[in-house]
Amino acid sequence: MLKKPDPMVVATKLLARKKFKDTGKQFNMIAASWIQFMIHDWIDHMEETQQIELVAPKQVANQCPLKSFKFYKTKEVPTGFWEIKSGTLNIRTPWCAIYGSNEKRLHKVRTFNDGKLRISEDGLLLLDQDGTAVSGDVRNSWAGVSIMQALFIKEHNAVCDTLKREYRNLGDEELYRHARLVTSAVIAKVHTIDWTVELLKTDTLLAGMRANWYGLLGKSFKDKFGHVGGAILGGVVGLKKPENHGVPYSLTEEFVSVYRMHSLLPDHLQLRDISAAPGSHKSPPSAEKIPLPSLIGRVGEKTSSGIGFIKLMVSMGHQASGALEPWNYPMWLRDLVAQDVEGMDRPDHVDLAALEVYRDRERNVARYNEFRRGLLMIPISKWEDLTDDQEVIEALQEVYGDEVEELDLLVGLMAEKKITGFAISETAFIIFLVMATRRLESDRFFTSNFNEETYTKKGFEWVKTTESLKDVLDRHYPEMTAKWMNSASAFSVWDSPPPSPNLIPLLFRVPK
Ligand code: HEM
Numbered sequence: 203m204l205k206k207p208d209p210m211v212v213a214t215k216l217l218a219r220k221k222f223k224d225t226g227k228q229f230n231m232i233a234a235s236w237i238q239f240m241i242h243d244w245i246d247h248m249e250e251t252q253q254i255e256l257v258a259p260k261q262v263a264n265q266c267p268l269k270s271f272k273f274y275k276t277k278e279v280p281t282g283f284w285e286i287k288s289g290t291l292n293i294r295t296p297w298c299a300i301y302g303s304n305e306k307r308l309h310k311v312r313t314f315n316d317g318k319l320r321i322s323e324d325g326l327l328l329l330d331q332d333g334t335a336v337s338g339d340v341r342n343s344w345a346g347v348s349i350m351q352a353l354f355i356k357e358h359n360a361v362c363d364t365l366k367r368e369y370r371n372l373g374d375e376e377l378y379r380h381a382r383l384v385t386s387a388v389i390a391k392v393h394t395i396d397w398t399v400e401l402l403k404t405d406t407l408l409a410g411m412r413a414n415w416y417g418l419l420g421k422s423f424k425d426k427f428g429h430v431g432g433a434i435l436g437g438v439v440g441l442k443k444p445e446n447h448g449v450p451y452s453l454t455e456e457f458v459s460v461y462r463m464h465s466l467l468p469d470h471l472q473l474r475d476i477s478a479a480p481g482s483h484k485s486p487p488s489a490e491k492i493p494l495p496s497l498i499g500r501v502g503e504k505t506s507s508g509i510g511f512i513k514l515m516v517s518m519g520h521q522a523s524g525a526l527e528p529w530n531y532p533m534w535l536r537d538l539v540a541q542d543v544e545g546m547d548r549p550d551h552v553d554l555a556a557l558e559v560y561r562d563r564e565r566n567v568a569r570y571n572e573f574r575r576g577l578l579m580i581p582i583s584k585w586e587d588l589t590d591d592q593e594v595i596e597a598l599q600e601v602y603g604d605e606v607e608e609l610d611l612l613v614g615l616m617a618e619k620k621i622t623g624f625a626i627s628e629t630a631f632i633i634f635l636v637m638a639t640r641r642l643e644s645d646r647f648f649t650s651n652f653n654e655e656t657y658t659k660k661g662f663e664w665v666k667t668t669e670s671l672k673d674v675l676d677r678h679y680p681e682m683t684a685k686w687m688n689s690a691s692a693f694s695v696w697d698s699p700p701p702s703p704n705l706i707p708l709l710f711r712v713p714k
Pocket residue numbers: 234235237238241245246247273342343344458459461462463464466467498538540541554557558561
């Protein structure tokens with residue numbers, strides 16, 4: 203079952219990019235980088251030392267950049283539960299993307315002075331002697347993720363300054379710990395009420411995600427009276443105690459699978475000339491194009507230093523990300539130098555598209571139809587139930603015949619007809635919704651300890667008054683956002699118009 207149909211065939215016939223498709227104005231390269239920044243905060247599977255090899259079958263070999271490739275098997279461990287007997291291990295710890303998942307890395311990123319983290323004078327990440335970035339997580343990273351990390355290191359350091367001014371008796375360790383709490387809460391909040399809302403641009407979702415954080419009673423009520431009522435009225439954040447639903451906290455394999463979004467990545471980063479005057483809707487003129495592979499890892503850090511933080515951010519803000527559709531998986535990821543946990547290049551190149559198909563199967567993630575049944579969604583009985591695109595239907599037929607039960611999850615998620623306003627499939631959305639809520643409600647720092655005593659009065663105020671990535675950018679780069687950002691959200695393409703005001707209160711709007 204692991205090789206049926208062959209992952210290299212699936213990757214070649216249904217995933218590999220033919221012509222780049224973008225998301226229009228909805229989602230930009232900052233949004234694509236943000237979600238990778240989050241993945242680097244949440245998950246990375248532990249591997250075995252034993253390698254596996256995939257070989258391209260004859261029928262597709264001449265279309266595969268790699269005729270064969272080797273990678274490490276996912277490590278399987280006994281869970282100790284009676285129902286699900288084995289599972290996998292996560293080598294990342296929660297809220298680690300700028301702090302690191304172990305003591306060694308944490309030591310590397312801290313200054314041990316006033317609670318602060320290390321950052322370069324030019325606002326980018328510092329580089330080690332070997333050229334790797336000094337940051338919480340550097341594996342399989344690129345300039346987009348590095349500038350997110352650099353921005354939130356600045357945020358952390360700014361929280362330290364504020365807390366030090368307010369509470370003179372706090373030492374390095376206390377300042378560091380409180381600033382880490384505040385910064386992590388800001389990251390979680392941006393993800394919940396800003397990024398997710400832009401990905402699924404509908405009023406219903408906006409209302410739903412804001413209700414997760416603020417409850418149906420809304421922000422003004424919560425700011426004034428604190429958390430009142432249960433999760434529905436007052437929101438998940440600030441609940442009196444964490445809720446684990448009787449299962450120890452974990453991220454599910456399904457959660458990992460729906461975030462397989464490598465098609466968000468384009469082939470080039472279109473740099474902008476920020477020395478020119480802004481054009482219409484604050485758009486900067488185009489300058490040179492940089493191939494994405496030259497922005498990865500150590501080479502990427504070097505390229506970024508030559509470009510600079512503001513030019514990188516403005517360029518990413520003005521460029522649309524790739525669409526999550528069939529035939530939009532970057533070809534350059536089909537011949538990729540993968541890295542180890544220290545960010546060092548591995549000798550074996552991988553075909554990431556084929557590897558992802560294999561990984562879901564290896565980790566026992568259900569195929570598309572079974573996955574939907576598990577979510578109480580209607581399965582498909584023919585390809586026409588999945589998509590109206592005749593060309594895609596023909597390709598599905600060629601790879602899977604009439605065996606709709608064999609459809610791989612990743613292919614199904616890309617091919618599924620999208621709800622208007624959604625950049626992702628409805629199938630993925632259900633997982634998002636369940637897990638986004640779980641991540642908040644099972645964390646004591648968002649429930650029983652979401653208060654002034656734990657965060658400090660100033661720190662708590664910082665979280666309450668930061669609503670979006672734009673707020674964070676405005677705080678550290680006010681001139682950049684004023685000059686180059688026309689959009690309301692930092693995650694939509696920056697020359698798009700802010701939405702026209704809607705006088706109907708959010709909860710009373712009729713879904714389109
Ligand atoms: C230059 C950019 C990127 C590179 C070089 C890269 C590379 C990789 C590599 C080598 C793996 C491990 C594959 C394996 O052994 O199973 C991986 C896993 C993954 N990537 Fe990316 N990736 C990039 C961007 C992204 C983006 C934009 C997303 C969007 C959400 C993403 C989501 C994931 C997920 C969910 C996994 C699975 C993690 C796990 O198995 O624990 N990546 N990526």
